[in-house]
Amino acid sequence: MSDFLSELWNVLPGPMRDQLEGYMTAFWRVLPQLVMALVFLFFVWGLVRLVRWLLPKAMRRARMRRALIEVALMVATVGLWLMGVLIAATIAFPTISIGNIFAAAGVGGLAVAFAAKDSLENFFAGLMLLMREPFRIGDFIECEGIEGQVEKISVRETHVRKTDGQVVVAPNGMFFKNPVTILTAGNLRRTTVICGVAYGEDVDEARTVIEDAVRAVDSVRDDVKDVQIFAREFADSAINFEVTWWTGSTPLDERQSRDKVVAAVKRALDEAGIEIPFPYRTLTFKEPLETITEARREAAE
Template structure:
């Protein structure tokens, strides 16, 4: 019993001596951790202020704050570990972190790819919240941009969550990058009608539509083709860039042109077909 107590006393004395020996290094490590915490909070505050002044997106500010915080904590933790355990040199720690980073990079390749693409999208700002975009047969309004993906609400109400690397690597059409958008429809009139009169009637009908922005961009009407049963006009005008603006304006213009041509008696022909028969067709009269 006395031997056990003596052994425990010896071990306890060794522990106390070991703690007292590394106490200065432990205090210094705790001071480094506290300083790292303070610097991390200060860095986040500075980034938030600068981001607000530069009118950066809130998501981008959060990402920059996170990267700054992670970098500071990585450096602070590395310094604290080397203070407590002198045998662990910064070179060895960085080598270990490097090998671990390579393994993690291979394991989470797609995640990191989307992460980097999200940062670049937020930095470049090729489109903003509320824009209507199209990419790889996906078309809709941008509702949310995160580090990993972008939420696009299609015109039929469905939500599509698109990985950021897809938007970064493929062409993206931003339909609302400007307030106006050009629309073109084809209108045909019969060959027997006067082309100049028909063009004038179509032009006046289009300009009288409220959704046509002829005050900014002029209406253009060109005869483009000799069709099977009509002379075709290409009618071009400008209206709002949102999909609903485009559909409404196209509907109103087509109705206005049809109404104006009917009022002037100008024929919009149906397709005509002429059948030619090489031999006489026998006709038999059926008596009742």
């Protein structure tokens, strides 16, 4: 084998042999530095493992959220590896300084920043959402026509499960730049329905019947906030009452309470003999109309 390599070496042209000898000399010269760089990277690997073990424990003791812990781990891991690789590069190649690396990376980083502008925007928006915590996992929110329960908040997107079961994955930049309505920010939510009674009914009696019916519903929290019944307007066929009460803040609580209140008010008005009118229409004609009965009577005569 050595004879074959010797013959192959002798066959090579002189300039190529000189170039290969220069490469080999340079490799043996930097080999100790490469070994030291690899040893340093192994040390960085151990440091990263230690940080990933200690940091979650410390953050859990501080009662930080799981998503924020994951972000902190990611940032710490990326930061340690980035610094480790830069230092290892300077160990392996002493002629390269960290300043030169940062200067070269600055130009490339600017191009990457322009190319990944949306991704970086969503990343920093996710960090702000996780740190400021305007809404949490489990909250019901509404933003830009998306309404549902927050299932996951990551550094790039937020998962919202709508009331019909579908999951919307939306970029964090949308929640950071646009108004977000947090439906479950409190334990209670105000709900309103409109109830009409006929013009021939007594308004005060109707108000009392409606109020008693609403208070009797178990999902109405009149122990916390009072039920409010107001005569609202003279409508086409009825006097409309604005019926307002407080119930649970989730969409299901609101729908269930609305169902019970509407049924209770309808039943109470029926039992009291108070009419909930159908729309009335009065038709007027320019000329008198002859009815069928009158026409038959005239024909019989």
